[in-house]
Amino acid sequence: xxxxxxxxxxxxxxxxxxxxxxxxxxxxxxxxxxxxxxxxxxxxxxxxxxxxxxxxxxxxxxxxxxxxxxxxxxxxxxxxxxxxxxxxxxxxxxxxxxxxxxxxxxxxxxxxxxxx
Numbered sequence: 001x002x003x004x005x006x007x008x009x010x011x012x013x014x015x016x017x018x019x020x021x022x023x024x025x026x027x028x029x030x031x032x033x034x035x036x037x038x039x040x041x042x043x044x045x046x047x048x049x050x051x052x053x054x055x056x057x058x059x060x061x062x063x064x065x066x067x068x069x070x071x072x073x074x075x076x077x078x079x080x081x082x083x084x085x086x087x088x089x090x091x092x093x094x095x096x097x098x099x100x101x102x103x104x105x106x107x108x109x110x111x112x113x114x115x116x
Contacts, residue, residue: 013031016031016034016035016038017029017031017034019034019038019041020034020037020038020041023037023041056092057091059095060091060092060094060095061075061091061095063095063098063099064078064091064094064095064098066098067098067099067102067105067109068109071105071106071109071113073109073112073113073116077112077113077116078109078112079112080112080116081111081112081113081114081115081116082108082112084115084116085111085112085114085115087108087111087112089108094108
């Protein structure tokens with residue numbers, strides 16, 4: 001007796017087409033193109049979950065740099081001052097403080113300047 005794969009194939013196709021809903025052109029409707037689009041999208045999603053962390057760190061550094069230069073000190077001198085003064089704030093928190101509470105950030109900069 002032969003094996004009929006009707007349900008298996010249909011379910012596989014449905015799963016792929018559900019994932020590719022909204023893709024441009026045939027990538028959202030044609031199974032073969034959708035399969036390629038799905039594989040490419042999943043590969044990029046995996047890669048970009050790691051790249052996202054790098055991008056955010058760069059953004060935080062840019063924000064801190066802008067805020068420290070407004071206070072008359074460079075980013076590298078500021079970070080060096082933080083290390084010497086024993087302040088252990090990560091770049092994410094420093095960027096948040098610089099954006100949301102500039103008066104507190106200027107106090108942190110003064111402490112960092114004093115220890116350089």
